[in-house]
Amino acid sequence: MPKIVDHDQYRKELLSKCFDLFAEKGYAAITMRQIAESLGVSTGTLYHYFPSKQALFEQLVEQICERDVFLAKAELEGTQTLAERMEALGKFLAKNEDYYIKWIYLQVDFCQHQDSKEMQGSNAFQRATEQYEQIIYDILGIQDPMLTWFILSLIDGLILERLMNNEMVSITEQCALLGKMLTAYLEKQPTPP
Amino acid sequence: MPKIVDHDQYRKELLSKCFDLFAEKGYAAITMRQIAESLGVSTGTLYHYFPSKQALFEQLVEQICERDVFLAKAELEGTQTLAERMEALGKFLAKNEDYYIKWIYLQVDFCQHQDSKEMQGSNAFQRATEQYEQIIYDILGIQDPMLTWFILSLIDGLILERLMNNEMVSITEQCALLGKMLTAYLEKQPTPP
Amino acid sequence: MPKIVDHDQYRKELLSKCFDLFAEKGYAAITMRQIAESLGVSTGTLYHYFPSKQALFEQLVEQICERDVFLAKAELEGTQTLAERMEALGKFLAKNEDYYIKWIYLQVDFCQHQDSKEMQGSNAFQRATEQYEQIIYDILGIQDPMLTWFILSLIDGLILERLMNNEMVSITEQCALLGKMLTAYLEKQPTPP
Amino acid sequence: MPKIVDHDQYRKELLSKCFDLFAEKGYAAITMRQIAESLGVSTGTLYHYFPSKQALFEQLVEQICERDVFLAKAELEGTQTLAERMEALGKFLAKNEDYYIKWIYLQVDFCQHQDSKEMQGSNAFQRATEQYEQIIYDILGIQDPMLTWFILSLIDGLILERLMNNEMVSITEQCALLGKMLTAYLEKQPTPP
DNA sequence: AATGAATGAGCGTTCATTCAT
């Protein structure tokens, strides 16, 4: 009996371990040797599981997208008012700040290569985006698409500011502020049909 | 009787032309040869003006930071209510969307290398950040720092969404929405002393 | 009236200042920029006086060869016995050790390039060699060519040992020893016709 | 199941083949491409075995030093008088003249770079020097350190003269002469205790 | 499946040399 290894399973494990590497150094700056070394395998093995560096990167992005990026749901359930929920969201984001910063790095890197190279757009991004929308709806109960995008954009912006070492911005405070603003705004609006 | 060239002036001209290149391909992916070719000079000449690729990149970031990043002021003067001003700001950003997307690319790239390499933090970033704050104050008349960061974060997030090809997000609409939300929010608050 | 500068005179001055540079770094490792900088002129000026790096180097070797390499004569005159003269020679060499080490560096470098490149053998070396012979004769009164070469070889070897950081070898002691050996050897020999 | 190559063994083989190259062109003038080509490998392979040009050079010098530089011992055994032994030594050196000339080139080059760069002094040189002393003692039976250095310096000087294309100097004749001089000198001395 | 030796194009950078001023 040969060594039974689930090829696909192992591939995914390797993939997971690549996240930090790509995020911290960037696609172009990280080398296959460094990746292999970090994974504890040889370059040959790496190429056994991934046809090329680009494919590895694309699969990584795909995997991250597919994963429940917002593990938030579970954590945010049970809260009551919009303001309370926004606060909980803020805390959740702040707690996972490092992860989301890396995720931003990866996305920006991916988009850059998508623009300039032959990297295939992969609809994983679209799917992820739709998931995000759904989460906002599920958690915050907001259905107006414009408001959803507003919230998502703010979150992106907050993480971007943190990524840029802006010590003045507090994710939790800003999320709480967003909660208040949303409340104030929605109270003024006539309830949509 | 040397060849008459204003060394410093020419250096800055070269620098300006590098912006798109670094933004579109990223620091690690663009090569000095490509840069030289794009600038219409030889690699030797490039190195006559910049001691290294890293120095070139740092000087570029410095230059962009120093430049009035928001030429907005002039364009936004004369508007009246906060909502009107936010709408004008939205239009301005939308008009210069491509530029700001590139600027985000550059900043993210710079931060990544700042983290992982010996790239000097250069306080140009800090200065730029302070400028941004000032602009929000001057143009929108908002003094509360938290609100300022809220607005800046949202703007960053909007541009980031556009960078990621999110066709669902409209910078102008979102800015207008921000205007309304700010108005609603400020009306509810007791006037600060 | 134009600025009157003796082109040839200035060329020789520049040449003299190059000695240390070539000796310390080697022909291939020293750059024309470094030389120019050390001389306090521009590379353009350097090329105004010397058609190429190789020509500069060849002229330098030529100049050193032509110069009275052994300023020894004057310093060694008046001494009496062979042993005394060898001792004086030893002191003289030890005093100028650094210079002679550099001179060895230069010669070895030159020979290496002569072998492997198209560098012209320049009979300056031959002339220098003849001078050396003459000096041995004049100072030490030794006419036997084999003995002359023996002495010159030993001197070369001593300097070479010093160049190689051999702290065990003392030029003065060894020269004194040579004096004694020569004396012992000559006494045993029947006087040549 | 890797490709079967004895890494260390192969490294040493490559090293051996580098001797002539470095000796004939000099450290700074020989290029890694030339070396690779001469060895019949690619530059990539060269760097697979040596981390840098400098390391390659240092390892080379180390290897030569460690090797029995004087294979002389075997060859010189069985001779009787000092004069006979010196003659045998002379013949041996003359026979391997080309090798020793190259070895001198290498040593001078190494010392130059040791002086001017961060090349580590490597005590291989010291060890080699001690070996040389031992050889003089073993072969010639001379224990006086000063005489040992005298002999070694003369040998160095003779090879240096040959390196400089001096056709007038004959290594064998000079060694024979040295034999006679030593004999004459030692006869005159009171035997040391 | 797994290894790591091997490749060679291409990278950042340097340098002898030229030439307009």
Add this chain to the structure above:
DNA sequence: TATGAATGAACGCTCATTCAT
């Protein structure tokens, strides 16, 4: 005469990728 900007081939070195084992 003197300058230093400009060139581009070539340097030391790296890297994604291939392949014999």
